[in-house]
Amino acid sequence: MTDSRFGDGVSRRSFVKAASAAALVLTAKAVINPIEAWGMETKGLAPETVQALIQAARDIYPHDRVPDRFYAVAIKDYDVKAATDPKIKTLIEGGIAELNSAAKQAHGTDYVGVGWEEERVALLRKIEGTPFFKTLRGGLVTGLYNQKEVWPLFGYEGESASKGGYIKRGFDDITWI
């Protein structure tokens, strides 16, 4: 039985395994998620930075049903841009360095090593007003939520004109009211 509260997207979850950013494997030029079975070659940022960005993206917009790969896609652009734009590179590397040093001070580990979400969120709250945080959060609004592949996980069906609209597909199928 599918849990209808989670929409049609629920079926997808059965073959998408998720893992936390702390479980990512880093090489000299890549970030690999062995459990979700994807890898991302890094271009402009250090793999450690990309890993921390993925974690920060999830901490900013935590959706437990959304696998890491969507967060990776959402922040990928910074890595690509950092390869050619030193300003972006400094902004992102600098922002993550700041997060890491705050994490070290408070918890004796870097950002991704901090165990509880609340503790990482507390570190993010402290930098909420910085251009780094504002850029990252602002970009995620479209970077994460405008991925068509993520919509089914929230039960949003997207485009409907080619299917004849919802006139015969449940625009008024509510039964509990």
Added chain:
Amino acid sequence: MAGKFDLNDDSVVVIVGSGAGGGTLGTELALKGINTVILEAGGRYEMEDFVNDEWDSFTQLAWTDMRTTSGSWRVAKDFANLPAWIVKAVGGSTVHWAGASLRFQEHEFKTKTVYGDVKGANLLDWPLTLAELEPYYAKAESRMGVTRTNGIAGLPGSNNYKVFEAGAKKLGYTEVHTGRMAINSAPRDGRGSCQQIGFCFQGCKSGAKWSTLIAEIPKGEDTGKLEVRSNSHVVKIEHDAKGKVTGVVYADKAGNLQKQKARVVAVAGNSIETPRLLLNSASSLFPDGLANSSGQVGRNYMRHMTASVYGIFDRPVHMYRGTTMAGVISDEAKHNPARGFVGGYEFETLSLGLPFMAAFLNPGAWGRSFTSAIDAYENTAGMWIVGEDMPQESNRVTLHATEKDKLGMPVANVHFDDHPNDIAMRNHAWKQGQAVYDAIGATRTMPTPPYPSTHNLGTSRMSEKPKDGVVNKFGQTHDIPNLFISDGSQFTTGAAENPTLTIVTLALRQADTIADMMAKKTI
């Protein structure tokens, strides 16, 4: 190069903008046999070009040229360069609009008299009455095919509507129905019926929704009397030594400046661009901008008191399926000062897709409070609140001192502060809206702040006396007889209802006036 009418043809009526005001006026004039040129800054996209995707559609249609903001309204903080969410394309914002079409109430034409003095508010009675407008309202409703008028059936209730209606009735509201919508509930006027596609804001792909793009302009063009020149951005209105307007200067698609002569000019660029154009047309004869002897051009900018409420339930709603706004509760629309504010407001169903929900639910918010709401997207119902806001002289569209657009013209700055009456009304509406969903067992309700303005009004207000406003009761500027304003800028006050039916009504009436004046050679 220009199409049908010659640039030097000084017998034509030139209209700036092809939206609710301009598209209707141009078509109506053409139907009367008057040669008309509509200059539209945006491109022309037809039904098959529209996309069922919120951000892609926004990129295709929205006005994203530079604008700036100031004032204490939250939009200035969250969307500093997007004060308004409106369209730059043939059809104007009627391509985006949802179709809600309500008449103003009688007292809303005389707020100064009925509400009395409200501190800080620049209230003024309209120089016309509901009775004077009624025949034109009737004509507009028939033209637009508004449901629940002219014997046209209402639209069927969607899931989002059923939740809204059940909550409203439980709470004791009685004026609840699926709206007066300019959306075909059955085929009419050569257009089909609503397929419940659910992307009304993104340009209806079925043609069920009225817009000037599909329902007016083609009829005007068929007469051979109307030319719509797209990608033609007007930068200046010109005048002669006597102070009569003689034509406009516009940038064509290639960015080259062209001059189109005119017998009459009507401006309908929506309430930010209209005053910007008047101000940018300042000359030695009119140093404060055209038609601005009152100093009121750009002032009294109104955006309606708006807000939304979303309610989360323990079971699915699928609000995004079907018409975006076909549902209304009108019980709070009356003027009842016992509630602690003057004027009233309407509740209307609203659904956003997931991408816009993420952008607009609580801009800037992050963390679990926000994401748990998004997680419940499928179980969410939504409503919009639209009410009368107070005109204030200091709420104002001005020219930016340094920022210029790519044509070198100063951009518009939109300054807005909520009036205490707006705040009191919004708080009341949030509470009542949340109560609607709570009444039927919502597990969580969310008072959502205003979006960038979809309703922009008042910046060239109508007034009886020239010293109080910019145009007379026909939209003719007090200062320049052959210069008209034909959009929502004319509104003296905003009323509680969505503005477009009234904009179309005024445009149809103005077409009669212009035709009459041209025949009598007074313009």
